[in-house]
Amino acid sequence: MGEVSVVTRSYTVRPANGLHLRPWSQFVKLAHGYKCRIEVVKDSARSDGRSMLSLLTLAAKCGDTISIEADGDDAENAVNALIAYLEAYEDIDE
Amino acid sequence: MQKLQGIAVSPGVAIGEAFVLDNEGFRIPRRFVARDAVDSEVERLGRAFDETRAQAERHRDTVSRELGSQYAAIFEAHVQMLSDPQLRQELDDSIRTRHYSPEYAVSRVLRRYAKVFQSLDSSFLAERSNDIVDIERRLLQVLLGKPREEISNLTSPVLILAYNLTPSETAALDRRFVMGFVTEIGGAASHTAIVAEGMEIPAVVGIGPFLNDVSGGDLVIVDGNTGTVILQPDEETIARYRFEAEQDKSRHARLEALRDLPSQTIDGVRIELMGNIEFPNEAPHCLERAVDGIGLYRTEFLYLGSDSVPDEEDHYRAYAEVVQAMQGRPVVIRTLDLGADKLVTRNPTPEDASPLGLRSIRLSLRNISLFKTQLRAILRAGALGDVQIMFPLVSALHEFRQAKMIVADVIDDLLESNLPFSRNVKLGMMVEVPSAVIMLDQFVEEVDFLSIGTNDLIQYTLAVDRGNKDVADLYSSSDPALLRLIDMTVRAAALKQTPVSLCGQMSGSTTYTMLLLGLGLRSLSVPPSAVYEIKRVIRSVTIEQCRAVAARALVMENARNIRNFLKEELKKVLPEMNDYR
Numbered sequence: 113m114g115e116v117s118v119v120t121r122s123y124t125v126r127p128a129n130g131l132h133l134r135p136w137s138q139f140v141k142l143a144h145g146y147k148c149r150i151e152v153v154k155d156s157a158r159s160d161g162r163s164m165l166s167l168l169t170l171a172a173k174c175g176d177t178i179s180i181e182a183d184g185d186d187a188e189n190a191v192n193a194l195i196a197y198l199e200a201y202e203d204i205d206e
Numbered sequence: 207m208q209k210l211q212g213i214a215v216s217p218g219v220a221i222g223e224a225f226v227l228d229n230e231g232f233r234i235p236r237r238f239v240a241r242d243a244v245d246s247e248v249e250r251l252g253r254a255f256d257e258t259r260a261q262a263e264r265h266r267d268t269v270s271r272e273l274g275s276q277y278a279a280i281f282e283a284h285v286q287m288l289s290d291p292q293l294r295q296e297l298d299d300s301i302r303t304r305h306y307s308p309e310y311a312v313s314r315v316l317r318r319y320a321k322v323f324q325s326l327d328s329s330f331l332a333e334r335s336n337d338i339v340d341i342e343r344r345l346l347q348v349l350l351g352k353p354r355e356e357i358s359n360l361t362s363p364v365l366i367l368a369y370n371l372t373p374s375e376t377a378a379l380d381r382r383f384v385m386g387f388v389t390e391i392g393g394a395a396s397h398t399a400i401v402a403e404g405m406e407i408p409a410v411v412g413i414g415p416f417l418n419d420v421s422g423g424d425l426v427i428v429d430g431n432t433g434t435v436i437l438q439p440d441e442e443t444i445a446r447y448r449f450e451a452e453q454d455k456s457r458h459a460r461l462e463a464l465r466d467l468p469s470q471t472i473d474g475v476r477i478e479l480m481g482n483i484e485f486p487n488e489a490p491h492c493l494e495r496a497v498d499g500i501g502l503y504r505t506e507f508l509y510l511g512s513d514s515v516p517d518e519e520d521h522y523r524a525y526a527e528v529v530q531a532m533q534g535r536p537v538v539i540r541t542l543d544l545g546a547d548k549l550v551t552r553n554p555t556p557e558d559a560s561p562l563g564l565r566s567i568r569l570s571l572r573n574i575s576l577f578k579t580q581l582r583a584i585l586r587a588g589a590l591g592d593v594q595i596m597f598p599l600v601s602a603l604h605e606f607r608q609a610k611m612i613v614a615d616v617i618d619d620l621l622e623s624n625l626p627f628s629r630n631v632k633l634g635m636m637v638e639v640p641s642a643v644i645m646l647d648q649f650v651e652e653v654d655f656l657s658i659g660t661n662d663l664i665q666y667t668l669a670v671d672r673g674n675k676d677v678a679d680l681y682s683s684s685d686p687a688l689l690r691l692i693d694m695t696v697r698a699a700a701l702k703q704t705p706v707s708l709c710g711q712m713s714g715s716t717t718y719t720m721l722l723l724g725l726g727l728r729s730l731s732v733p734p735s736a737v738y739e740i741k742r743v744i745r746s747v748t749i750e751q752c753r754a755v756a757a758r759a760l761v762m763e764n765a766r767n768i769r770n771f772l773k774e775e776l777k778k779v780l781p782e783m784n785d786y787r
Contacts, residue, residue, distance in 0.1 A: 133283035133334060140286045163292035164283065165319050168334060171326040 119187040122179040123198050130173040135201050140164050142197055148184025150194070161194070207440050212388070212413030213678070214433035215399035217735075219451045220386035220408050221444060224424045225364035226417055227371075237310045237421045239301065248301050251308035254348045259288040261344065280337070287341055293319075307423070309349050316342040360384070365426050367417060376401045381487075386428040388435050390415055393678040394711070400504075402430070403714065403733040404484045406491070410435050412675045461738035465496050469741050471723070473748040478729035479737060480538075482709055486524050489531035491734040499536035499592070501657065501731020502709040503528060505580070506544050515576065521583030529591040536592040538657065538731075539584050540636065541577070541609075542570050543598040561662075561671060566599035571608055581616045588628025595631055596657060601639040603648055609633075610652070637706075638662035643691045646698035656699055657731065660710025664688055683712040684769035689721070689760055696726040707731050716783060717772050719743040724756025739783075746779050 125131055143150050143161045150161030154176060159166040161180065172178050182191045239247045266281035287293070293315065300311040316338050323335040360383035369390045376397065387402050392411035402409030408430025420426065420437050427436040427447050436443060469479045480501030481492030492500060508516040508524060529537050545565040546558040557563050570577035587593050597609050610633055620627045634655035637643060640663070650656075660683060665672045667688060670681045682688075692708070699706040707729035712718050714736035720743065722730065732740050755775050762768045776783055 133337070134279045137279070137283040137286040140289070141282075144289075160292045162290070164286040164290045165338075166290075166292050169319070169322050169326070 117187075118181055118183045119191045120179055120181045121191050121195050122177055123195055124177045125172050125174050127201065128174050130171070130176070131178075131198075132168070135198065136164055136167045138201075139194060139197060140167070142194055143190070146182075146184075146186045146190035146193075148182045148187040148190050150180065150182045150190055152178055152180055154178045207443065208419060208437040210413050210416055210435045210437070212410040212433050212435060213392075213394055214409075214430050215392075215394055215396070215411050216387075216402035216407065216409040216430050218386075218406070218408035218430045218454055219447055220365060220428045220430075221439075221447055221451065222363055222365045222385045222426065224367050224420050224422055224426045225360070226420060226422045227366065227368040237307060238305050238423055239307050241305060244302055244305065247308055248298050250349070251297060251301065251311070254308065254345055255288055255294065257348050258341070258344050259285055261348075262288060284337065284341060287337070309346060312342060312345045312349065316345075365428055367420060367426065369417065370396075371398045371401070381405055381485075386430065387411075388413060388426070388428055390417065391673075391675050393672055393675060393681060396673055399711070401484065403711075403735060404482070404488055406733075406735040412678060458738075461742065464738045464741050464745070465494075467741070467745065469498070469744055471744055471747055471749055471752075473750070475723075475728070475749050477723065477744050478707070479741060479744075480536075480707065480709075480729065480731035481734045481737065482714075482731050483528070483734070486527040486531070488734060489528045492737075493531060493533070493535075495734055495737040497535070497734070497737055499538070500528065500532060501538055501707050501729070502596070503537055503539045505540060505542060509542060509544060516579075518579050518583050521580055522586055525583055525587035525593070526590055529587045529593055532591060534591055536594060538594045538596050538634070538655075539587075540596045540598055541580055541584075542566065544569070561665060567597045567605055567609060568599065570597075571605065571612075574612065577609075577612060578616050578619075581613055582620060582627075585613075585616060585620060585627040585629070585631055586625055588631045589626040593628065593631055594634060594655065596634045596636060596655075598636045598659070599639060599662070600635040600649075601641045603645065603652070606635055606649065606652060636662075636709075637695050638666065638710075640667050640691065643694050643698075646695060647701060650698055650702040650704045653704060656695065656704055656706040658692060658695055658706065658708040658710065660688065660692075660708065660712040663691060663710065667691060682765040682769070683710075683715065683718060684765040684772065686760075686763060686765065686768060689725070689756075689768070692722070692727075693725050693756075693760060700726070705729065714740065716740060716743050716780075717769065717776060720747055720752045720755045720775055720779070721759055721772055723747065723749060724752035724754070724759075743776065743780065743783070751779070 140162055152159045152161050152167060152170065154170045154172055157170055159170050170178065180191050180194055262281050262284040266278045266285060269281060270278035296315050297311045300306045300315065301308060306314070320335040320338040323338060360380045363383050363385050365386045365388065366384055367388045370392055371387060371389055384405065384407060386407050387398050387409040389398050389411045390413055392398050396411055398409055398411050408428045410428055410430060410433050413435060424438060427439050427443065468476065470476045478498045480499045481497040482502040483489055483492060483500055484504045484507055489500065508520060525539060543566045545563060546569055564572065584593060584595055595613065597606060600606050613633060617629050632654035634653050634657060636659040637656050638659035642649060661672060664681055664683065664685065668680060668685060670677045672681055696706055706727065708722060708727050709731035713722065713730040714732040716739050719740055730740060759768050759771060762771065
């Protein structure tokens with residue numbers, strides 16, 4: 113087994129309401145489509161990228177920066193797809 | 207260890223796990239599970255998650271179809287929460303390492319998440335704690351199932367601890383696994399007491415609020431001899447009670463030697479000993495003890511424990527089972543003896559539950575088709591053996607006459623059918639309302655037999671609601687007024703040589719046996735568990751002795767003195783006899 117390379121990309125929360133139920137549930141759904149380990153980090157807090165509850169406890173508000181870390185065979189694709197999803201996400205009134 | 211005191215209503219000692227029902231009849235989840243149950247509990251949790259997730263998916267799809275996908279987002283989020291691997295891991299861990307029950311684990315873990323959300327400095331997220339609570343509630347609903355199903359789906363022996371046990375709850379119980387009952391309310395004549403006696407398991411009622419101190423699965427001791435209940439007993443106490451339970455068993459074995467000895471007094475007077483039953487499966491218990499027949503077959507269970515009115519075949523199957531089990535011995539079937547509040551076809555009003563309201567024979571006479579259904583089944587069962595019909599709560603002669611006419615109608619109907627039945631079924635009544643005792647010289651002209659129901663006779667004579675703990679101290683089988691009413695009944699019955707028996711709980715208590723024989727009763731109908739003890743007293747006394755006891759008791763002025771006197775007299779005859787009833 114060679115060195116496992118960790119793929120990391122960051123994202124700054126744009127939606128005024130922060131990241132809550134809707135974006136995270138889509139995020140988790142997407143994450144389930146990959147095999148690699150996926151984690152989301154905000155400051156010192158770290159969450160399983162497939163755990164809806166612990167992602168919510170990150171309390172990512174507008175202006176916060178989070179980073180997505182992944183390692184495993186499809187890590188690169190996973191991180192890119194997840195970041196792309198978040199970038200495209202727009203608030204709608206709930 | 208915590209010791210509680212209540213009213214002992216059914217003797218014996220049981221040591222076992224608590225099964226706790228709160229006052230809405232919902233099961234309070236047990237907090238811990240046994241080590242060897244961990245795997246199956248984790249699996250049960252898994253199934254609950256699958257089912258709850260499937261529910262959320264159905265909600266999502268319905269809402270999405272009807273309102274649009276943006277509205278379904280909340281349910282999609284629920285689906286994702288229920289698919290959360292970390293949540294599952296946490297729950298599985300607390301079951302595996304801390305031995306939490308799935309219910310308790312779900313409550314704890316999800317409430318912790320809800321708290322975290324509330325503490326987050328985002329009001330938007332704080333609101334999400336409601337979603338967590340919602341998920342907790344859904345999971346618990348699935349885990350717990352319907353409360354009644356839970357009671358009927360017991361899988362291991364338990365002690366039932368409850369605020370109160372309703373007839374429908376006890377009817378739904380899976381009796382194989384119930385070792386004893388403890389209830390917060392109720393008195394000596396409560397439904398729980400009757401059921402426990404029938405099942406021959408210990409029961410303590412009227413213990414006061416205690417359910418908050420106990421959780422499901424806790425070890426509990428129920429001492430139905432003294433009315434003591436012990437929560438979380440220490441080793442020494444457990445050992446002492448195990449010893450006592452063993453002694454109970456050997457005492458019972460000694461009593462069994464009485465099985466084949468005749469039920470007669472020293473001076474050779476034969477006393478008929480019959481059994482009281484509520485469920486068909488109790489008939490073999492009676493036969494094992496060589497009773498002379500079933501003196502009281504309560505039929506209420508047919509109307510309880512199911513959501514529909516029983517049809518003729520339901521009745522017939524139950525009666526036929528008992529009549530056949532009794533192999534030709536008489537079986538006295540009592541018609542419906544419930545308040546209107548227990549009928550599923552009716553929206554109950556507070557008056558319906560009143561002991562003075564529309565109940566028993568009154569209810570049957572107002573619901574003729576319901577009554578006829580039961581009577582048809584009884585008459586048909588009459589073809590299989592010696593069946594007799596007894597009407598409860600008759601307070602005036604016209605009620606008995608009306609009931610008799612309806613029986614005649616039913617006989618006419620049956621003649622037109624090709625079904626086998628008996629047209630010579632004897633018709634009798636319970637003597638349990640003071641007005642019936644007062645007018646009994648008229649009743650004896652028309653009835654085939656009488657049976658004194660002391661439970662209600664005490665209630666109506668003394669104006670004491672037998673289910674009300676606050677007045678329980680006024681309710682007594684030793685009350686002098688009751689003794690006089692029994693005396694009057696026996697004398698009135700003698701006018702026409704009408705057979706008279708006594709089937710209340712009083713008959714099952716050895717304290718009263720000498721008194722009852724002395725008052726002239728020659729037939730007693732008792733819970734199967736009491737048959738041997740009563741027979742033992744019968745075989746140890748002479749009628750002359752009993753007459754002296756009765757004569758003395760009849761002139762005494764209060765219940766306590768009478769009770770003490772009767773206990774002393776019993777002790778003189780049988781010094782080692784312990785009457786727990």
